[in-house]
């Protein structure tokens with residue numbers, strides 16, 4: 001038998017090598033795909049993103065759909081009945097706010113919020129920032145924060161003056177505020193949230209993905225205060241996240257943000273407690289719905305499905321925001337309007353009651369014969385009443401996130417404000433109901 005030619009001998013070897021290479025490549029590709037988050041399958045990772053990379057455009061190279069929808073926030077300028085993205089001046093729209101915030105910078109500058117891409121510009125332009133403002137104010141405004149917290153530590157970050165810290169900051173809110181580079185999983189980036197959860201015996205690393213689609217917003221959309229001389233960002237959650245639990249926390253600490261210029265009461269300024277109001281057993285929260293379900297709905301472009309990163313009022317795209325779960329979108333949108341109108345009316349009654357309380361306390365304080373104990377009691381009631389009103393007023397959904405809880409809190413506010421008014425009248429010998437002759 002003649003020997004097979006050299007090439008004929010090499011053929012099976014070459015084939016085997018090719019098959020092995022193909023097999024290895026296939027396994028590699030499959031492993032790569034298996035490690036990708038579901039919705040990004042098929043989009044190849046092009047560049048390595050540095051951990052904590054502040055610049056969203058660099059992440060955008062790998063995730064063009066998310067990045068493009070994120071940039072769309074720039075175009076959001078529409079105002080809705082009670083929200084939207086037009087940064088109008090609230091103290092001009094409702095002059096009662098000037099009285100309610102007398103002595104606080106919010107009486108001068110209190111604008112409607114808008115998209116995340118504007119966060120840096122807006123915090124630098126607000127008249128509420130001055131020479132004494134601590135760096136803490138940058139905590140929720142920039143994608144530079146997570147890296148700076150690691151590099152400087154949260155205490156150094158907080159106590160560095162706003163203008164000095166600003167030298168290290170050039171990005172608005174971005175990918176690094178919510179995602180871990182590499183894995184792209186949702187993470188808690190704010191040390192204050194990490195600490196507040198820990199205080200309640202919770203570790204976000206054990207949370208489900210659906211829970212994280214809400215908790216990631218709690219990095220910023222919460223009530224907070226600046227603790228101690230170093231002004232460290234702290235969430236007042238040790239006793240829980242209801243308004244009563246938060247009040248108890250501040251009472252025990254003897255904390256106040258400012259002294260009311262007219263009533264003299266020691267006041268608390270509530271920030272945007274969207275997370276706290278929403279998670280206080282709202283219908284949607286109890287049903288397992290997350291913030292991202294309404295504010296970052298899935299959208300489809302061709303064959304790809306991804307989370308819209310154009311975070312805004314869901315009333316601007318209800319078909320996507322509500323339509324995933326509700327078949328009658330027109331009905332639920334109309335319900336939002338009804339709920340918000342009812343909450344707005346009750347909130348207005350609460351503002352009237354607060355203004356009446358402030359008038360009565362200021363008049364009593366100007367009277368040298370006023371009973372100081374009753375006057376003090378009136379001021380404590382003013383603090384409690386306004387803290388409740390502000391919890392709903394500073395929350396940005398006009399009650400929609402939790403209608404029952406919003407109305408419950410506003411009712412308590414009105415009651416406390418009228419009690420404050422009555423105590424102030426009693427302090428100067430009035431306010432008792434005269435028996436009819």
Ligand code: HEC
Nearest residue numbers: 080082083084217221274275278290291294313315396397
């Ligand atoms: C069931 C849907 C739904 C869920 C869940 C939800 N929201 Fe909303 N959110 C709304 C609606 C509706 C509004 C009112 C928008 C308006 O008035 O234009 C709103 C308003 C807001 C606003 C103000 C928007 C604006 O236009 O000024 C913010 C901020 C916000 N939500 C954050 C959150 C956060 C944070 C969570 C989770 C803790 C959350 N939302 C959960 C539906 C939802």
Ligand code: HEC
Nearest residue numbers: 037039056059060063066067070174175178213292306307
């Ligand atoms: C305010 C928080 C937030 C910011 C900022 C943010 N994301 Fe996301 N991102 C989310 C949430 C919430 C999801 C949904 C995650 C889930 O369902 O597990 C998500 C999902 C994703 C996914 C998974 C696929 C998808 O679409 O669901 C990718 C990729 C992604 N984001 C990329 C980015 C990029 C790139 C940036 C910056 C340009 C960015 N994200 C900024 C909150 C954020």
Ligand code: HEC
Nearest residue numbers: 084085113114115118119122140177217219220291295312
């Ligand atoms: C790093 C802090 C941060 C995180 C995380 C964050 N937000 Fe915000 N959010 C802000 C700030 C600050 C503003 C106001 C920006 C402005 O007005 O300049 C804002 C504004 C908004 C608005 C108003 C947009 C508009 O056009 O009126 C909505 C809605 C909103 N956020 C929802 C969410 C949701 C939902 C999440 C979680 C998926 C989230 N945010 C996560 C800080 C944050």
Ligand code: HEC
Nearest residue numbers: 283284287289293294314321322324325326332333335336
């Ligand atoms: C992820 C699913 C989901 C999304 C998205 C969603 N909802 Fe719902 N919604 C629910 C569930 C579940 C209920 C509770 C239904 C029940 O228990 O009868 C509910 C209930 C409601 C109710 C009745 C609440 C009550 O107490 O009477 C209204 C109004 C409503 N949703 C409006 C909206 C609006 C507006 C949007 C969009 C901004 C929206 N929902 C988005 C799941 C969703």
